[in-house]
Amino acid sequence: MKTIAPALEVITNSYGSSFTYTKHAEKTNSKAHLWHYHPEIELVYINGGAGKRQIGSHVSYYTNGSLLLIGANLPHCGFTNEQTGNTNETVIHIKPEFLGSDFFVAPEMKKVQNILKQAKGGIAFGGEAKKRIGKKIEMMENEPPFQRLMTLLSVLDELESAEEYTILNADGFSMELQTQDNDRMNVVFNFVKDHFQESISIDEVSSLVSMTTPSFCRYFKKISNKTFTEFVNEYRLVHASKLLAEQPMSINEVCYESGFNNFSHFSKSFKQYTGKSASQYRHEHKIIIS
Numbered sequence: 001m002k003t004i005a006p007a008l009e010v011i012t013n014s015y016g017s018s019f020t021y022t023k024h025a026e027k028t029n030s031k032a033h034l035w036h037y038h039p040e041i042e043l044v045y046i047n048g049g050a051g052k053r054q055i056g057s058h059v060s061y062y063t064n065g066s067l068l069l070i071g072a073n074l075p076h077c078g079f080t081n082e083q084t085g086n087t088n089e090t091v092i093h094i095k096p097e098f099l100g101s102d103f104f105v106a107p108e109m110k111k112v113q114n115i116l117k118q119a120k121g122g123i124a125f126g127g128e129a130k131k132r133i134g135k136k137i138e139m140m141e142n143e144p145p146f147q148r149l150m151t152l153l154s155v156l157d158e159l160e161s162a163e164e165y166t167i168l169n170a171d172g173f174s175m176e177l178q179t180q181d182n183d184r185m186n187v188v189f190n191f192v193k194d195h196f197q198e199s200i201s202i203d204e205v206s207s208l209v210s211m212t213t214p215s216f217c218r219y220f221k222k223i224s225n226k227t228f229t230e231f232v233n234e235y236r237l238v239h240a241s242k243l244l245a246e247q248p249m250s251i252n253e254v255c256y257e258s259g260f261n262n263f264s265h266f267s268k269s270f271k272q273y274t275g276k277s278a279s280q281y282r283h284e285h286k287i288i289i290s
Contacts (some may be wrong), residue, residue, distance in 0.1 A: 002179065020093040022150065023141050024080070035190050037075040037091045040093035041119060043155070044068045045134040048080055049086030050285075052242055054193070055077050055122040057224035059234055061241040063285060067130040069159060071120035072096055074169075075186055083246065090137050092152065112153065115160035118167060128166035184209040185223060196235050197259045201227055211274035236260060244278055245285035251278045 020040070034077055035054075050063040055076040062079075065086060070076055072095075080089045081202065096116065097103075104113045115123075125133070140148045159165075182189050187209055192200065205228065206216035220228045240258040252263060260266040 006061065008103060017145055018098045018149070019095075019152065020091075021092045021140060023138070023283060024085075024089045024091070029194070035075060035077050035145040035186060035193060037073050037186075038093070039072050040095050040202065041072050041116060042068075042070040042076075043092040043094070043137070044070070044079060045090045045137045046084075046088070047087040047134060049080065049084040050242070050245060051079055051081070052238055053077075053085075053124070054064060054189075055233075057226060057231060059122075059231075060237045060247070061238050062124070063245070065130065065134065067125040067134050069123045069125075071116070071121045071122065074122055075189065076122070076221070082088065088138070090134075090141070092137070092140075092218065094152070111160040112156045120171035121167045123159075123165050123167055125159065125162050125165045127162075129158070129162035129164060132161070133158050184211075184219075188220070188228075192232055192235055196232060196239065199261070200232055200259075232259075233269060234273070237270055240278070241274065241281065242256065242286075244282040251282070285287040 018165055044066070046062075046066045048065045050061070051066075053060055053062055053066060053068070053076075055068070055070055056074055065195075066079060068079070080086050103109065104116065136151060136158075140151050143151060182222060188205060191205060191208060202217065204211045206259050209216065211219065222229070225232060228236075236259040240254050240260075243254045243257060244251070247254070249257070255263050255266040258266070260269075267278060270276075270281070274281055276284070
């Protein structure tokens with residue numbers, strides 16, 4: 001079976017700058033469907049809207065926009081598309097050593113150094129900090145180069161002080177792996193992303209990465225700290241969350257559209273994962289999004 005090769009994204013600095021600043025209006029980010037990674041640290045602010053985010057082995061559904069800090073070489077998909085409903089998306093890419101190898105070891109940079117270390121697992125920020133810092137990120141678009149750099153350092157400092165945040169791969173997932181491991185995991189994640197609505201055989205996935213099924217199961221659990229079945233089910237549940245909040249289809253249709261073939265199992269799994277029944281989740285999130 002044909003698989004999608006892992007995509008190493010090559011990023012070029014903005015003209016006259018030591019980092020890259022890109023602002024996408026609504027639907028103009030064409031990389032939402034791509035599973036990719038790059039050596040740059042990525043800071044993303046999505047102004048409004050709701051959608052899916054997959055970073056490392058973490059997958060979740062966001063509402064009212066998102067503010068994310070993603071470490072170097074941590075693979076992820078894009079976060080917006082024509083269904084997201086966001087106003088715009090601002091993306092900043094910085095190399096870990098973009099101001100020199102010793103800059104962040106200075107005493108004044110201790111907080112920034114700390115947040116960049118935590119970003120290895122991917123961080124999602126919430127609450128008041130998301131909007132306040134997001135506004136500063138958007139204002140950088142019209143700043144001259146020196147002021148834009150100062151604002152970036154200020155933003156990183158503020159992120160470290162934010163009280164509402166979640167480390168997305170807190171259970172140990174890391175892509176600081178050998179090239180062979182990185183490639184294997186990217187093949188697996190791409191396959192799940194493209195086939196989660198179908199029945200997925202662990203034997204088939206194991207063969208895609210040239211491993212026996214028992215070896216693959218141990219390997220996946222060691223790297224992601226969750227079983228392959230758990231990962232697939234989480235991916236399906238997040239897709240179900242998205243459909244419940246956005247689409248006028250029945251809960252039964254959501255179940256099967258998300259890759260589940262048993263409604264009772266879907267209902268039980270959804271409540272365990274979200275703490276709410278599917279109907280309760282739909283009611284609450286329609287209120288939030290509308």
